[in-house]
Amino acid sequence: xxxxxxxxxxxxxxxxxxxxxxxxxxxxxxxxxxxVPYPAGGATDNLARQLSVVLGEKLGQPVxxxxxxxxxxxxxxxxxxAAPADGYTVAIFDPSTVSMNQHLFxxxxxxxxxxxxxxxxxxxxxxxxxVPANSPMNTVADYVNAAKAKPGxxxxxxxxxxxxxxxxxxxxxxxxxxxITQVPYxxxxxxxxxxxxxxxxxxxxxxxxxxxxxxxxxxKVLGVTSAKRSEQLPNVPTIAEAGFPGYxxxxxxxxxxxxxxxxxxxxxxxxxIREAMATPQLTNWVRGQSFEMxxxxxxxxxxxxxxxxxxxxxxxxxxxxxxxx
Numbered sequence: 001x002x003x004x005x006x007x008x009x010x011x012x013x014x015x016x017x018x019x020x021x022x023x024x025x026x027x028x029x030x031x032x033x034x035x036v037p038y039p040a041g042g043a044t045d046n047l048a049r050q051l052s053v054v055l056g057e058k059l060g061q062p063v064x065x066x067x068x069x070x071x072x073x074x075x076x077x078x079x080x081x082a083a084p085a086d087g088y089t090v091a092i093f094d095p096s097t098v099s100m101n102q103h104l105f106x107x108x109x110x111x112x113x114x115x116x117x118x119x120x121x122x123x124x125x126x127x128x129x130x131v132p133a134n135s136p137m138n139t140v141a142d143y144v145n146a147a148k149a150k151p152g153x154x155x156x157x158x159x160x161x162x163x164x165x166x167x168x169x170x171x172x173x174x175x176x177x178x179x180i181t182q183v184p185y186x187x188x189x190x191x192x193x194x195x196x197x198x199x200x201x202x203x204x205x206x207x208x209x210x211x212x213x214x215x216x217x218x219x220k221v222l223g224v225t226s227a228k229r230s231e232q233l234p235n236v237p238t239i240a241e242a243g244f245p246g247y248x249x250x251x252x253x254x255x256x257x258x259x260x261x262x263x264x265x266x267x268x269x270x271x272x273i274r275e276a277m278a279t280p281q282l283t284n285w286v287r288g289q290s291f292e293m294x295x296x297x298x299x300x301x302x303x304x305x306x307x308x309x310x311x312x313x314x315x316x317x318x319x320x321x322x323x324x325x
Contacts, residue, residue, distance in 0.1 A: 027087055027265050031062040035083075035091040037076030039069045043208065043289070047122065047253055048092050050285050054276040072162075072323055073097040074109055081115045085260035087269055090119065094251050095164050099308035103316040104162050104323045118305065119255040120270045121296040122277060123286055126207045126232075127168050127225040127250050129156075129239065132195055133218050135202075140223040140242035143202065144176050151179035157200040159188040159209070162321055168225045168249030169204035170315050175244045195219065206251065207232055208290040225249040232290045249311075252294060254301050266298060 032055070034048045045067060052063040068076040073096050083089035091097075098112040110116075129140065137143045147154045158166040161184040173180055183200055185191035188209035194200045196218050203210075207230055213219045214233070223239040224230045227248045239247045255273060257266060276282060277295045286293050296304075316322075 027268055028059050028061045030088065031064060032056075032059065032087075033083075033089050034063060034065050035076050035080050035089065036065055036067050037069060037073035037091070037093060037097060038067070040067050043125075044092055044094070044253055046289070047291075050282060051092075051122070051273070051276060054279055054282055055272060058272050058276055072101060072104065074101060074105075077101070077110055077112070077116065080256065080258055081110055083258050085258040085262075087257060087261050087265035089258065090269065091116075091256045092122070092253050093256055094125075094253055095305075095308045095312065098256070098305050100162070100164070100167075100312050100316065102309075103313040104321065106322050106324050112305075115259050116256050117259045117261055117266065118298045118301040119257055119266055120273055120298055121252055121254040121294050121301045121304065122273070123253050123291040124226070124294040125251040125253070125291060126230045127165055127204055128207050128210070128221045128230070128233070128236070129169075129172065129202065129204055129223050129225070130195065130210060130214075130219050130221045131202050132198060133220050135220060137202075137222065138220070140237070140239055140244075143222055144178055144243075147176070147178035147180050152181065154178075154201055155181040155183045156202045156204050157183045157185055157191040157194060158204050159185055159191055159206070162316070162323060164249065164251040164312070165204050165206055167312050167315050170319060171249050171311070172204070172225075172239060172244070172247065174315070174318075175239075175247050192219070211290045231287075231292055252304070253291075254296075270298060 034052055036045045036048045038044045048065045052065050056063040068079045076091060077097050080089060080091040098116060102108045131137050137146060156169050158169055166182060169182060188205055191203055192210055192213060195203050210219055211232060214221055221233055221236050223242045224236055225239055229238055274295050
């Protein structure tokens, strides 16, 4: 009886494996959808639409983009989780959805580790510490010394409370041991305008949003938050190089599917996304946006998410910050 049961289980496993392989071979046989957790016209949406064109050509099926903004990306996360786990619904998320919301909400509505599966990273978005062009501060050391000389008098603006840019400043504050005050804005554009206008003395901001002003000489970048120097600003040191070893913060856009999606389908999606991102059309677009190409395997993305979950979770817990007070 035990032998017959074992044989039956083995045959069932082989049949399931065969069915999954067959599914991957015929995938896709209909249109795909990319869910974006932000409104049309933003960086995530623009990336999704660029990718959808090339991905559709590679897969031989239409790829449509569906914007599901709101709820600090929770609405989009729930839409992905509710979709069939067949590879036909993909989402592009940043760390907010899979590394931060479970800490930002006291009563999170989903568990990203159990309900969302990585397909692969697409691009990284580097951040930087920046000041107005006429600021007397020229280095990270200048900034720290000024903050220590007059505790509580220097503030840093950012694009929204609880997002990765805000938390990159909070992580720096702890690493440098300085008393600086965070000033939240509703998006990067008003924060940048106030920096240029002198209403706020410094910003932690993503480089793509501010690059045109850096090139125009209106903003001075003191240090970048990433582990290595920015491709766009190769002469600007990292904050780690500037005296704070181990400091690293930033964001990324990555592709995800619902948990339970067959592994062969995930592998095919990852391989096709790699091909798409390597095309001149997308390579040039990514460079033009001041993003950094960072295509990865599902396993590599999972490792990044695990690291970010701890990093941002620790600072959110320390701040006692939540979105559902």
